Every structure is written in C-alpha cells, then in structure tokens.
Amino acid sequence: MTSLAPTDPRHFRLMAALQERREELIALTQDLIRIPTLNPPGENYRDICEYLDRRLKGAGFETQLIRAHGTPGDCEAYPRWNVVARREGRRAGDCVHFTSHIDVVDVGAGWTMDPFGGELKDGKIYGRGACDMKGGLAASIIAVEAFLATHPDYAGAIEISGTADEESGGYGGVAYLAEKGFFSPERVQHVIIPEPLQKDRVCLGHRGGWWAEIETFGEIAHGSMPFLGDCAVRHMGAVLERFEDRLYPAMAARHTEMPVVPEGARSSTMNINSIHGGQPEKAPGSTALPSHCVPDSCRIVIDRRYLVEESLDSVRGEIVDLLEGLKRDRPKFDYAVRELNHVIPSMTDRDAPIARTVAAAIEEVMGREAEFVASPGSYDQKHIDRIGKLKNCVAYGPGLLELAHKPDEYVGVDDMMDSAAVMARSLAALLLPDDKNRETQE
Numbered sequence: 001m002t003s004l005a006p007t008d009p010r011h012f013r014l015m016a017a018l019q020e021r022r023e024e025l026i027a028l029t030q031d032l033i034r035i036p037t038l039n040p041p042g043e044n045y046r047d048i049c050e051y052l053d054r055r056l057k058g059a060g061f062e063t064q065l066i067r068a069h070g071t072p073g074d075c076e077a078y079p080r081w082n083v084v085a086r087r088e089g090r091r092a093g094d095c096v097h098f099t100s101h102i103d104v105v106d107v108g109a110g111w112t113m114d115p116f117g118g119e120l121k122d123g124k125i126y127g128r129g130a131c132d133m134k135g136g137l138a139a140s141i142i143a144v145e146a147f148l149a150t151h152p153d154y155a156g157a158i159e160i161s162g163t164a165d166e167e168s169g170g171y172g173g174v175a176y177l178a179e180k181g182f183f184s185p186e187r188v189q190h191v192i193i194p195e196p197l198q199k200d201r202v203c204l205g206h207r208g209g210w211w212a213e214i215e216t217f218g219e220i221a222h223g224s225m226p227f228l229g230d231c232a233v234r235h236m237g238a239v240l241e242r243f244e245d246r247l248y249p250a251m252a253a254r255h256t257e258m259p260v261v262p263e264g265a266r267s268s269t270m271n272i273n274s275i276h277g278g279q280p281e282k283a284p285g286s287t288a289l290p291s292h293c294v295p296d297s298c299r300i301v302i303d304r305r306y307l308v309e310e311s312l313d314s315v316r317g318e319i320v321d322l323l324e325g326l327k328r329d330r331p332k333f334d335y336a337v338r339e340l341n342h343v344i345p346s347m348t349d350r351d352a353p354i355a356r357t358v359a360a361a362i363e364e365v366m367g368r369e370a371e372f373v374a375s376p377g378s379y380d381q382k383h384i385d386r387i388g389k390l391k392n393c394v395a396y397g398p399g400l401l402e403l404a405h406k407p408d409e410y411v412g413v414d415d416m417m418d419s420a421a422v423m424a425r426s427l428a429a430l431l432l433p434d435d436k437n438r439e440t441q442e
C-alpha cells in the first residue's frame with residue numbers, strides 16, 4: 001500500500017506528477033542495478049556516471065564528471081569517477097543536495113535472484129545495491145523530476161551527485177568532492193543522503209570509529225624451554241584480560257544522547273577483528289608437525305566504535321593507558337599500537353532545518369510522526385561534516401538497513417514512492433519559501 005493521498009491540497013499536482021512517474025522509477029532503479037559497480041575493485045564507475053549524466057542533463061542539470069585522481073584504489077583499470085549535477089532556480093535561495101553512493105559491495109553467496117538482473121517481483125526490485133542504495137538514488141531523481149515539472153519557478157538550486165567508494169570509506173567519493181569545495185556551506189545549504197534508513201525515519205548521524213593494530217612482543221626460544229624466552233601470546237592474553245576486566249565494563253557504562261539503532265549501539269563498543277601470534281597458520285591439508293618455538297610477536301586488530309560524547313584522543317588514550325599499566329605491572333611487557341583508520345562521529349541537531357523539514361514531510365506523507373535515529377556504523381556524513389564543514393545533513397531514504405549487503409537484497413516500489421514523496425515535499429518546503437499556497441491559487 002502506498003500512502004500518497006494528498007492530505008494537503010497545496011501538493012496535489014506534485015503528488016500527481018510523482019504518481020505518473022511510478023513506472024519510470026522502476027525502470028530507472030533497474031537500469032542502475034544492471035550496471036555492476038562492485039567495490040572492491042571499483043568497477044563501471046564511469047558507465048554509471050555517464051548514465052546519470054545523460055539522465056540529469058535531460059532534466060536541465062549542468063553536470064560534471066570528476067575523477068578522484070590519486071585516491072585509494074584509483075588507477076587506470078579502476079578510475080574513481082563521480083558525477084555532480086546542479087540546476088539553478090529562477091531566484092536566489094538555498095541549495096538542496098542529494099548525494100548517493102554508486103558503489104555496491106561484493107555479491108556473496110546465497111542468492112536465488114540474479115544479483116544484477118533488477119527483477120521486479122511482487123512489488124520488490126531485487127539486486128545487489130537495490131536497497132543500498134540505488135533505490136534511494138532513483139527515488140531522489142524521480143522526486144526532483146516531479147518537483148521540476150510542477151514548480152519550474154523554484155528559488156535556489158538543486159544538486160544531485162553520484163559518488164564513488166562509500167563502501168570503502170568514501171575517500172575517492174564524497175571526501176574528495178568535499179575537499180574540492182562541493183559541500184562547502186557557501187555552495188550547499190542542505191544535504192540529504194538517501195541511504196536505506198527506512199521511509200519513516202530521519203537519520204541524524206553516526207558513531208565514530210577507530211581501527212588499530214596492537215602488537216605485543218616476546219623473545220624466541222625453544223618450545224621445550226619456554227622460560228628461556230618470553231611468550232608474546234601470553235602477553236596478549238594479559239591485554240585481553242584487562243579489556244574484559246576494565247575496558248568492556250567502562251564502555252558498556254557509557255550511554256549516548258544519539259538515538260542510535262539498534263539500542264545496543266547506544267554504548268561504546270569494540271570488536272576484536274583478529275588475533276594472530278607466533279607461527280603462520282598451516283596451509284589447508286598440511287600434515288606437517290608444528291616446530292617448537294616461543295613466539296616473539298602477537299597482533300590483534302580492534303574496531304572501536306565511539307560516541308559523539310567521546311573524543312578520538314580519549315578513545316586512543318584509554319587503550320594506551322591500559323597498555324602502559326601492563327608495562328608497569330608485568331615483567332618484560334612491551335607493545336606497539338598502529339592506527340589503521342579513524343572516522344569522526346557526526347550528529348546533526350534535530351532542530352536543524354533539514355532534519356525538521358524532512359520530519360515534517362514524513363508526517364504529511366505517512367500520516368505518522370517521524371522517528372529520529374542514528375547509525376551504529378558510518379556513512380558519508382562524516383566527510384560532509386568534517387571536510388565540508390556543513391552541519392545541515394541527514395540520511396533519509398527507502399529500504400531496510402538490515403537488507404544491505406545481504407543475499408536477495410531488494411527495495412520495495414511503494415517504499416521508494418513514499419520516500420520520493422517525502423523528498424519532493426521537502427524540496428517544496430525548502431525552495432518555495434514564500435508562496436506555499438501557489439498551487440491552490442492557480
């Protein structure tokens with residue numbers, strides 16, 4: 001069931017224009033799914049950008065294809081292409097930007113549908129990226145086209161971008177564009193990222209992350225006389241024990257103001273991704289016996305997700321303090337910490353114009369109050385916040401986050417239509433500031 005019935009006569013023509021484009025929305029989503037933009041390695045970025053470029057030029061946009069030269073993964077075989085399109089209004093006003101990532105993650109096992117077929121079945125379109133996030137990208141384009149058809153005299157500007165590499169950190173995509181000034185507050189005032197957060201939720205931001213490798217050291221000796229050496233794995237055991245006794249309880253006791261879903265992610269969390277010490281693992285099928293050695297090195301990789309109330313320094317400092325404590329308490333203990341990556345947490349105020357506007361539009365279209373949420377992981381908002389210095393950004397789009405990256409990923413057509421209605425009405429609220437009654441007067 002779709003709930004586009006106009007509760008407000010001002011939007012009758014806009015909603016009708018959207019209804020007329022239902023088949024076009026389906027076709028557009030299918031076309032996007034059928035361009036396999038797998039990342040890694042970053043395939044067919046140029047193809048999808050050219051497709052979007054043609055489509056948006058047809059809707060009166062000025063477009064730019066931008067390659068993120070020199071960013072991670074960019075090479076002649078897999079260039080990191082992005083497309084940015086802008087359409088000026090007839091009067092001065094704010095610019096609203098919809099930014100979607102064009103890349104999709106690996107297909108993986110377990111599919112019963114063709115992952116790049118874009119098949120429509122029982123009101124759902126299937127394929128890798130259907131929900132994350134080609135359905136959201138298509139919904140935003142259709143929303144903009146319906147808006148342009150009914151309100152060609154809007155104020156300000158509309159921008160749409162398709163960006164590379166979100167699934168691998170966004171460095172060749174939104175981060176690169178932000179560095180080039182595409183998300184500066186002088187150019188863009190409102191950003192909507194149509195990630196699959198559900199059609200009745202406004203996502204205000206996401207937690208931060210810090211990834212690091214910790215190594216403990218030891219001394220090689222014969223395994224029959226371990227007392228002559230120093231076992232790095234036992235030292236790592238002591239690290240893990242401190243994590244269990246001190247770090248995990250301390251993290252669990254911290255609670256955030258951020259409305260993170262699911263609820264378990266409202267505390268600080270840390271995953272230990274891997275552990276390895278001593279000899280390399282045996283090849284599968286190898287029947288060789290182990291050699292007798294005391295290991296001189298043990299490494300773990302940690303994935304620490306942190307809250308907007310914490311700082312990167314405190315997150316890092318907490319772990320270093322714990323390791324320094326072991327250095328005092330435990331004979332011959334020594335360690336190294338190597339930072340692998342970090343992203344800042346980002347949270348837009350729920351009273352920010354874009355958050356209020358989208359929430360009001362959800363209420364109008366869906367007939368119920370919008371829910372404000374935040375994401376446990378991260379998405380491109382971090383770059384718009386930190387590099388672009390733009391705080392007026394939310395994620396809003398169709399689809400269920402739980403389906404992202406899974407086999408038989410799909411997006412519902414009714415959900416896309418409802419989200420497109422919310423996006424179109426958000427445009428009306430932001431770009432038709434002084435003539436809200438225009439439609440009824442005509």
Ligand SMILES: [Zn+2]
Binds near residue numbers: 101
């Ligand atoms: Zn995504």
